[in-house]
Amino acid sequence: MSQLDPSHLQYDKRQYGHDHDWFQWSMMGQRPALVWPDHKPLAVWINVSLQHFPLNQKGQPFKPPFGMTMPYPDLRHFSLRDYGNRVGIYRFLKFFETNQIPVTYAVNGRLTQYSPQLIKRISQTDCEIVAHGWDMDHQHTSELTREQESESIVRTLSALRAATGKQINGWLSPARHQSWNTLSLLAEHGLTYCMDWVNDDLPYPVTLDTGSLTMLPLNAEIEDSFVMGSNLHSEDEWADQVTDAIDFLLREAQSTNAGRMLGISLHPWLTGQPHRIALAERVLNHLLARQDQIWLTTANQIVQAFNTQQT
Structure with a gap:
């Protein structure tokens, strides 16, 4: 019987906690308690994804x-996605503006060309714009060279900044997919936070050699597209899951006397439909009824409040 070579048991990243240097390992209960403005226990931001799905998608590498x-041409699915940018988003806008809800929009750069009237409309509101890649068929993968990925990020940021007149601080990758270079490139090009990873209920700093970056986890498990589109749950079940998450995190924050955070992700082509908009409004009204305990704000405001408490 042959013996295993000792080299197979040697691993230079073997250590307590993580086996990488991206961010420090810590238990949530061991971290300094976060304090949100007005000492509200729970910080919530509404993330609305405005996306362009090309009809002639390449689908590479997935x-x-x-x-x-x-x-091709898959006009059924193309027109359904387009519905969100033509019709569904305006139902959201009406509710947001009537109830003075701060909103964070994750926007594909391609929409500045394809739907300029929509970009102009949201830019007139007191919202935050997050870069969401060029379009949903331009994934950031390790098949790209660093230069190719850098060019895609620059093109996206330039288009959004020129079309909206707003400073772009945050990033959400198409399909939340990254290469090994994505985070360092985001910091290199002046972005301060990223929402791709979903491994926490609080922000945390990421260690990079190109600058500072904060990871702001955007919950994927209660995202409307994941619950209804992937898990095939009903609209009512989605609304129940989101309100359950709100109530649980609020109780947890109160019991531990430490702030918690939740991002609620919406897609107008899905929850902006006439048979679903009432459920989206139910979720939002659940938040509004608890504004004495919930800090309803934008993604960037949460990042800023977090960073001011870091030592």
Whole structure:
């Protein structure tokens, strides 16, 4: 019987906690308690994704989630996605503005060309714009060279900044997919936070050699597209899951006397439909009824409040 070579048991990243240097390992209960403005226990931001799915998608190295699925031209799915940017988003806007809800929009750069009237409309509101990549078929993967990925990020940021007149601080990758270079490139190009990873209920700093970056986890498990589009749950079940998450995190924050955070992700092509908009409003009204305990704000404001408490 042959013996295993000792080299197979040697691993230079073997250590307590993580086996990487991206961020420090820590238990949530061992971290300094976060304090949100007015000592509210729970910080919540509404993230609305405004996306462009190309009709002639290449689907390389993988098809974008919720992209075209039928042989070209897949007009059925293309027009459904387009519905969100033509109709569904305006139902959201009406509710947001009537109730003075701060909103964070994650926007594909391609929409500045494809839907300039929509970009102009949201830019007139007191919202935050997050870069969401060029379009949903331009994934950031390790098949790209660093230069190619850098060019895609710069093109996206330039288009959004020129079209909206707003400073872009945050990033959400298409399909939340990254290469090994993505985070360092985001910091290199002046972005301060990223929402791709979903491994926490609080922000945390990421260690990079190109600058500072904060990870702001955007919950994927209660995202409307994940619950209804992937898990095939009903609209009512989605609304129940989101309100359950709100109530649980609020109780947890109160019992531990330490702030908690939740991002609620919406897609107008899905929850902006006439048979679903009432459920989206139910979730939002659940938040509004608890504003004495919930800090309803934008993603960037949460990052700033977090960073001011770091030593």
